[in-house]
Amino acid sequence: MIHETVVLVYRLIVLFVLGCTVWIALDDESDGYIQITAVILTIPLALRLLMIK
Amino acid sequence: MTFYEFIQLFGKKGVAVKVLTCLAGKRLRGAVLLAGALSVAVASGREFVDQRQPLQVKQGPGVTEIRRLSDYLPALKDSRGDTEVYVLAGRKPGGTVLILGGTHPNEPAGYVAAVTLVENIKMDAGRMLVIPQANASGFTATDPQEATLPAFKIDTPAGQRWFRYGGRGTNPMDQWPDPDIYLHFPSGQTLSGNQTRNMNRAYPGRPDGNFTERCAYAVTEMVRREKVNLVIDLHEASPEYPVINAIVAHEKAMPLASVVVMNLELRGIKIGLEPSPQNLHGLTHRELGDHTDALAVLMETTNPSQGRLRGKMNADLVVSGQDKMYVKAVGSKRLFVEFDEKGHPLTERVSRHLAGIEEFLKAYSEANPGRPISAVSIPSPEEIMTGGLGKFLH
Numbered sequence: 458m459i460h461e462t463v464v465l466v467y468r469l470i471v472l473f474v475l476g477c478t479v480w481i482a483l484d485d486e487s488d489g490y491i492q493i494t495a496v497i498l499t500i501p502l503a504l505r506l507l508m509i510k
Numbered sequence: 511m512t513f514y515e516f517i518q519l520f521g522k523k524g525v526a527v528k529v530l531t532c533l534a535g536k537r538l539r540g541a542v543l544l545a546g547a548l549s550v551a552v553a554s555g556r557e558f559v560d561q562r563q564p565l566q567v568k569q570g571p572g573v574t575e576i577r578r579l580s581d582y583l584p585a586l587k588d589s590r591g592d593t594e595v596y597v598l599a600g601r602k603p604g605g606t607v608l609i610l611g612g613t614h615p616n617e618p619a620g621y622v623a624a625v626t627l628v629e630n631i632k633m634d635a636g637r638m639l640v641i642p643q644a645n646a647s648g649f650t651a652t653d654p655q656e657a658t659l660p661a662f663k664i665d666t667p668a669g670q671r672w673f674r675y676g677g678r679g680t681n682p683m684d685q686w687p688d689p690d691i692y693l694h695f696p697s698g699q700t701l702s703g704n705q706t707r708n709m710n711r712a713y714p715g716r717p718d719g720n721f722t723e724r725c726a727y728a729v730t731e732m733v734r735r736e737k738v739n740l741v742i743d744l745h746e747a748s749p750e751y752p753v754i755n756a757i758v759a760h761e762k763a764m765p766l767a768s769v770v771v772m773n774l775e776l777r778g779i780k781i782g783l784e785p786s787p788q789n790l791h792g793l794t795h796r797e798l799g800d801h802t803d804a805l806a807v808l809m810e811t812t813n814p815s816q817g818r819l820r821g822k823m824n825a826d827l828v829v830s831g832q833d834k835m836y837v838k839a840v841g842s843k844r845l846f847v848e849f850d851e852k853g854h855p856l857t858e859r860v861s862r863h864l865a866g867i868e869e870f871l872k873a874y875s876e877a878n879p880g881r882p883i884s885a886v887s888i889p890s891p892e893e894i895m896t897g898g899l900g901k902f903l904h
Contacts, residue, residue, distance in 0.1 A: 482540040492536065496543040503551045508683060509558050 468506060475502040561660050562590070562650040565612075565643055565674060567625050568904050572598040572632035572885075579641070582735060583717060583728035590684050591725040593646035595732070596628045597639055598885075604636025605739040605881035607871065608804070610729070610794065612643040613710050613743055615676025616658065618828055619811050619859035620744030622673060626860060626889060626902050627867070635875075636883035639736060644743075645709040645725060647684045649676035658815075662825035664856070666900035675815075675828060679707030685721040695719060697791040710743070711792035714801040733802045739881060740766075740874055743794040743808040744863050748817030749836055749845045749854075756782035757866065758808040760799025767807055769873040770866065779865055779891070805874075809866050811859040812847050819844065831855045857899045861891035 481487050482495040504510040569576070575597040580587040611624025624642040631638075643649055652658045652675065663670040682688075685707055692706040693699075695716055705711045707722050715727030733741060740763075747754045759767035764785065771783045786795040786806075799806040814820050814833045821827075821835040832853030840849040847854075868888045875882035889902050 479544065482544055483537050484540070485536050487536065487540070489539070492540050492543060496540070496547045499544065499547050500551045500554070503548070504555055504558070507555065509555045510683075 464508075468508070471502055471506045475499060475506055478502060557660075558651075561652075561674070563674075564593075564646070565621070565625070565649065567594065567596070567642055568629050569596075570598075570629040570631065570904075572630075572638075573628060574599040579646075579725070579728045579732070582731040583724060585717065585724060586728055589721075590647040590650055590681065591645075591721060591728075593641060593643045595639055595641050597637065598628070598631065598633045599637045600633030600635045600884070602635035602882070605874065605878060605883045606637045606639065606736055607740040607742065607874070607883050608729075608733060608736075608738045609638060609640045609867065610644045610741065610743040611641065612649065612676075613645055613794070614678050614708075614745060615643070615645060615648040615674065616653065616678050616816050617744075617746035617813055618662070618673060618675060618815075619746050619813065619856060619863055622664075622856065622899070622903075623744055623860045623863035623867075625673075626864065626899070629904050630889060630902050631885045631887050634884040634886050636881065637736075638883070638885065639732070639738065641729070644729065645676075645680060645722070647680045647721070647725070648678065648707075648709070649674045651677050651681040651683065653677040653679075657823050659823065659825055659828075662828040664829060664900050664903060665898070666903045668904070671900070671903055678816075679704065680709065680722045680725075682707070694792045695723065699789075699791045701792075705792075708792075710745075710794060713792055713794055713797035730798065730801060733798055733804050738802070738804045739878070740870065740883070741794060741798050741804045741806040742867055742870055743806070745808055745810050746813035746816065746859065747810045748819075749812055749814055749847050749849055750817055750819055750839070752846050753782075753784055754810050754812055754847050755780060755862070756784050756810050758784045758786055758793075758795050758810070760786045760795045760806045761788075762799055763795075763805035763807050766805055766870070766873050766877060769877075770869040773869045773873065774865060777865065777869075777891075779862060781862075781866070807870070809863055811862050812849075812854040813859065814849075814854060829856050831859070857894050858891075860899055861889070861894040864888055864894070865891050 478495040478498045577595040580592040586592045611621035621642045661672045688703040692701045712722045712726035714730040715723040774781045795806045795808045815828045819839045836849045871883045
């Protein structure tokens with residue numbers, strides 16, 4: 458039970474960070490480098506969110 | 511279909527225009543980049559998921575029953591730690607031997623030897639229990655920063671057959687995070703934190719411990735319930751590791767292992783004998799020897815693909831065992847094993863394991879005539895070296 462709860466909390470944190478990076482990637486005020494950095498970050502975050510890697 | 515026709519599929523042109531307007535400029539660039547990132551994530555995610563396919567083992571003529579590790583600890587059911595236990599029972603009563611392969615999934619000769627047994631041999635007397643993937647979770651991921659490959663292939667008469675090359679420890683997806691210091695139960699021994707996922711530091715395990723400890727406990731419980739007399743754990747080591755081409759035996763198993771070493775030497779197979787360290791806990795030969803009635807031993811062969819001094823890592827290195835860097839290293843006296851251009855191919859390493867198992871069964875049966883364990887049709891080193899390993903992988 459504790460394990461499942463910790464995993465859920467972990468995934469929520471990852472989801473929050475992923476949401477932030479997607480927001481930055483789509484933000485009108487972000488320059489190209491920031492957008493690309495944010496986009497690259499979404500790959501491992503998506504894999505972590507789905508508990509694939 | 512043109513892009514315009516695709517847009518029209520939305521029904522109202524206005525909706526598509528609104529979407530495109532919203533994404534215009536930097537937003538559109540960000541959305542395109544995100545779409546690219548998503549496709550990369552999907553492609554790499556599929557590769558990672560493919561690594562979780564279980565090892566395909568074909569049921570040989572001697573297999574009488576297939577059990578699961580979760581039969582001995584139901585908490586493992588439906589987890590990646592659950593794995594198949596092949597039971598090969600002879601017609602005559604006798605003792606029971608347990609063969610463990612894949613305790614370390616980056617040591618392929620161990621689990622390929624176990625698969626070869628399951629697919630080829632028949633028991634005459636006694637029982638053989640075989641677990642080809644003792645740490646099944648470790649087969650679902652490779653070690654980070656090691657540049658290891660997820661699989662390698664062996665040529666067989668029916669075509670190429672793939673085997674997984676996993677990581678040394680349990681997949682971090684199943685057990686995380688690693689503590690700073692690993693405290694072994696029940697000895698209290700302290701080891702580096704990443705050893706907490708090393709199954710061969712987790713014995714005897716505990717039913718309410720971490721994932722790796724639970725897997726180890728299931729094996730220990732099987733040894734107890736099935737009244738296993740002899741445990742043989744199949745491993746490999748890098749050429750620069752001192753305990754190599756050797757048998758490591760618990761003190762209870764030392765007389766038996768001594769006979770086996772002499773018989774292997776008489777067959778022309780060079781092998782050493784090492785006592786199981788009494789102050790190093792968590793290993794099969796120490797803990798199963800201490801906590802069960804079984805005689806516990808471990809066998810090591812030479813695996814250049816897991817060494818620090820190796821050159822390029824690829825599937826060929828795993829199978830051929832040839833590496834120029836190790837040929838150089840032997841000249842610098844850095845190795846504990848002979849190493850020339852021929853290397854140490856998988857065929858040689860698997861045949862060493864099989865010859866060792868054969869000699870252990872013979873020696874055990876001679877020492878315990880009331881509980882014989884005898885197998886027929888164990889492939890001999892000569893058959894494997896001349897006919898190839900693939901001939902025995904169906």
